Amino acid sequence: MGPPPVVTGISPKEGPPGTRVTIRGEFLGTSVTDLIGLKICGCDCLLSAEWKSKNKIVARSGPCKGRGDIIVTTRSGGEGTSTVQFRGYHESIGPVKESAVWVEEAAPPAVPWGRRPMSPTAYTPPDPLGLSTEGDDCKFPEEELNELFPDGSGKLSDENFHPGWYLLEHHSNTSYEDLKAGMVFLQRKVEGQKEGQLSFLKANTGAVMDQLDRLVLLKNMYEEDQRKNGKEPLPSLQAAIEESIQLANSLFSEILSRKENADKTREALSLLTRHKFLFQLPASIDKNIRRKEYDLVVNDYTRVKNLFGNTDVKLFQKILDEIDKKIEDLKQKLHTRMKTMPINVQEQTKYIRLLISLNWEGDAAWTAIVARKDYLMSLMNKVKDHFKQKEEQESTEKGRRKARDGAEGEGAWGAVRAAWCGAACGALAAELHALWPLAKRYFAKDLAGDPAAPDRHAELKEMIIAAVELFAEHMRACLLGNGTASAEAMSARLAANLRHLREAYDSLLKLDLPSQPLSIVEKVIFEYRVHGMAVFLQRALRRVRALPDLETWKIEDFSDYGAITQLPSLLETYITEALSSIHKCVFTSGRRESPLLSEGSEPLIALQKQTQTIFLAYVTVLKDLALHHDDQEFNNTSLSVALDQRLDESRARLADSRARSWQQRLLIAAANAQYTRRVVLPDIAAAFDRFTFPKPALALQTTKDALSNLETSIAETYLEHKGDPLVGTIEPSMYMGRQPDPDAVVDDARPYMYEIINNLIAVHAEVDSVCGAASSRYVRDICETVCEELARLATCAPRAGRAWRLDCALLRLACADHLTRKAENYLAEVLAGVPPLENEEDKKQIDTIVQGFKKKMELQLASLNCNMEIV
The missing domain is CATH 2.60.40.10 (Immunoglobulins)
Structure with a gap:
């Protein structure tokens, strides 16, 4: 298979x-x-x-x-x-098709859809070889056939028919066997035609006889007519017709005249009826215009122009002139409405299409675009003037109170400015959403009525840039001004205004505008974010500079660095609140916005500089509070009176912030400075990390150096006003009443030594009550000064005795925890000028006196050396 x-x-x-x-x-x-x-x-x-x-x-x-x-x-x-x-398919019999019936040669019926039947000349006879002709793809090129047979033709009906042309044209790809079969078919057909005439007559005898009978009948009728009317009957017929016409006119002249009038009337009525559309069109136009059915007006006008545009009838021309005047008035009306703002885009587009359909002279779409641009510009100015006027009215109403109280207006943080920002952003977004799609349709030739209109891409870009720049100018004037408000109000206003700006920016992004106008709006948003950051930092700076008014010298905490007031915590609170507001309101970037604090950017540099300014302002506040006072009540003559002050009175004085002495304020300021340097500044740096802000390393280091210098200045000031008077009492107390005898027997410490120790205890108690563990620095410096004075007095003494050795031993015992290397050197200088002890008995005597002094002054020595830490 x-x-x-x-x-x-x-x-x-x-x-x-x-x-x-x-x-x-x-x-x-x-x-x-x-x-x-x-x-x-x-x-x-x-x-x-x-x-x-x-x-x-x-x-x-x-x-x-x-x-x-x-x-x-x-x-x-x-x-x-x-x-x-x-x-x-079944083929119809053509005019040249062999047939035994008569083919009527009447005009062919009309064919619908504009098609015409095939004419007899277009009839193509079948292939004489009985083969199917090849398609157009298989035909031999006509140019080559003309070259091969310059005097021949491939048409069977032409006199110069050439068989070679026909075969190449219709059977260039037919096989030889098929051509042989075709030749046999042609020969058989020719032979059949020779014999077919007689057979054709035999097969159609009835039809042929019927045709012969018809021809005989026609011949008889023609001969009969010639006998009756002659060979030329037309002149007699014409004379008879003319005679009948004259007779009819004479008989029916009156009737014919009335008939003529009736015909004219009938023709006029027929004309009115037939052209009713034209005569009623002016009234129809007025009615449709009143109804605002402009599409019907355009359709009717186009129709009447197509029907009667080239008419020569005076009446029609007169009516057309009246219609043209109405259409011109309609054009002006549509043009005015198209330019009258506000108007939605759909209605404006409708007017543009109507003007284009009415062949308005000009570029209707471009006129609408320019009108929308002018309206946007004027709308921006109207919004600005409206809110400016409203702000002035509110300012006038509150002017007297503000002038009396010295208060500053809300300015850029007021409700009027916020409403201005929202209205301007909404107006820009709404009008550009109408203008830009209209322009895109215009450049897409959807609304272009004038094909020869110039390319206006650059003009449109300039229009949009001008409108956006005006918006940016108004927003800078609205949002970047001065004013005061609470932190909550500023944050709320800033968030609302940024939301309005970003909504307008997002709406412009959806329109796929060019990059230049988008960058203008993005720059305004960025500038406002930078401005918001600066406002929060400036507010923090103002609050820090106002700290002296808030300082009550009330001890809020007693830390490892001494008594701390509220100033360090307020500094941390102000900066943390500013950073929190910045992070919450302006730090986060919107869609296609630049980062606020990118590496090396101007806002980052401004943030770090402003932070450093705030820190240094705080240092200045501490310095002013510590060093610039009018109530500097130091005992510059004798510190021995300090011993008369009871400890509980000192504690009560420390607890009462209103009775704080200047030296206590000085020490508290030093404790605040040290606490800020050691604790607050690292916490602030951690806050920068917590809010993902770059850490201001330079500002932190500069502030630490400034605070360290301030601590040094405070220590020097305290030593100058507290240590110098103490040292000044040593020499008068040493020689009070008598000149000491170097050879006298020493059995106890001299009185001035007791006074020195008691004065050091008083100073230590005062410093320790404020500075706590940090008090050793001040006692250490004063002890060093005392040792220096003792060395100077020993050098100036006429002759050193055993008492100097005992004084050095007792002073070293009393200030054991506060002696520096320099103080030890001073005491070594004193002992170097004292003669050595001659025997063991003198040494034991000195030791006995020291032990007795130690036992007798145990409480004083313990209080003086209670703090072992040196900060």
Whole structure:
């Protein structure tokens, strides 16, 4: 069993019944006997089939109509399939088609849809060889045929018909075997025509006899008419007609005149009825304009122009002139409405299309774009003037109170400015959402009424940039001004204004505007964010500078660095609040916005500089509070009176902030400075990290250095006003009443030594009550000064005795925890000028005195050396 037949091609693809069809494909049979079936469009065509090869069969189509497959059936492969279809149709008899019936040569009926029937000259005779002509793709090029046969032609009806031309034109790809078969067919047809004339007459004897009878009848009728009327009957007929006309006119002249008038009236009425649309159009135009049905006006006007635009009738021309005047008035009206703002885009687009349909002279769409741009600019100015006037009114109402109280207006943080920002942003977004789509449709030639209009892309870009720049200018004047408000009000206003600006910016991004106007709005947003950051920092700076008014010298905490007031915590609170407000309101970047604090940016530099300014302002506040006072009540003559002051009185004085002495304030300021340097500044640096801000390393280091210098200045000031008077009492107390005898027997410490120790205890008690563990610095410096004075007095003494050795031992014992290397050197200088002890008995005596002094002064020595830490 072999593969089934497959039909892949036919030629021709359509034809009437009996069309010779060439079938090509695969496995179409191995021999003539193998072909047992052939159907074309469902009709059995096996009888007419001629098997040529396994790839080709020639057959004639049956009485089929419509499209259908070509199915080949073989013994070896069975029933096959077809990938192509043949269309059969019934052919109409043409004027040159041989027929035994009379063909009427009347005018062909009209064909709908504007198509015309094929003329007799366009009739193409069938192929004389009985073969199907090839398609246009297989034709031989006409230029080459002209070169091969310059005097020939391929048309069968031409006198210079050349068979070679015809064969190359219609059968260039036909095989030789098919041409031979065609020649046999042509010969048989010619022979059949020679014998066919007689057979044709035999087959159609009835029709031929009927035609002969008709010809005889026509001949008889013509001869009868010639006998009655002669060979030329027209002159007598004309005379009779003229005579009848004259007689009719004489008889019916009056009736004919009335008939003529009636005909004229009838014609006028018919004209009015037939052209009712034209005569009623002016009134219809007025009615439709009043109803605002402009589309109907345009349709009617276009219709009347198409019908009567080229008329020569005076009446029609007069009516058309009246209609043109109304249309001109309508154009002006539409043009005015198109430019009158505010108007929505849909209505404005409608007016543009109407003006274009009415052939308005000018570029209606561009006029609308310019009008919208001018309206946007004027709207911006109106918004500004409105809110400026409103702000002035509110300022006038509150002017007297503000002038009396010295209060500053809210300015950029007021409700009026916030409403201004929202209104301006809304106006910009709304109008650009109307202007930009209108412009895009214009440049897409959707609304271009003038094809020769110049390219206005640059003008449109300048318009949008001008509008956005005006918006940016107004927003800078609105938002970047001065004014005061609470932190909550500033944060709320800043967030609301930023929201308005960003909503306007997002709306512009959705329009896909050019980058330049978008960058202008983005710059305004960035500047406002920077301004908001600066406002929060300036507020913190003002609050820090106002700290002297808030300092009550009330001890809020007693830390490792001494008594602390509220100033350090207020500094940390102010800066933390400023950083929190900055992070909450302006730090986060919106869509396509630049980061606020990028590396090396100007806002970051400004933040760090402003932070350093705040820190240094705080240092200045501490310095002023510590060093600049009018109530400097120091005991500059004798500190021994300090011993008369009870400890509980000192504690009570420390607890009462209103009775704080200047030296206590000095020490408290030093404790605040040290606490700020050691605790507050690291906490502030951690706050910068917590809010993801770059840490101001330079500002922190500069502030630490300034605070350290301030601590040093405070220590020097305290030593100058407290240590110098103490040292000044040593020499008068040493020589009070008598000149000491170097050779006198020493059995106890001299009185001045008791006074020195008691004065040091008083100083230590005062410093420790304020500075706590940090008090050792002040006692250490005073002890060093005392040792220096003792060395000076020992050097100036006429002759050093044993008492100096005892004084050095007792002073070293009393100030054991506060002696520096320099103080030890001073005491070593004193001992170097004292003669050494001669025997063990003198040494024991000195030791006994020291032990007794230690036992007697145990409480004083313990209080003086209670703090072992040196900060």
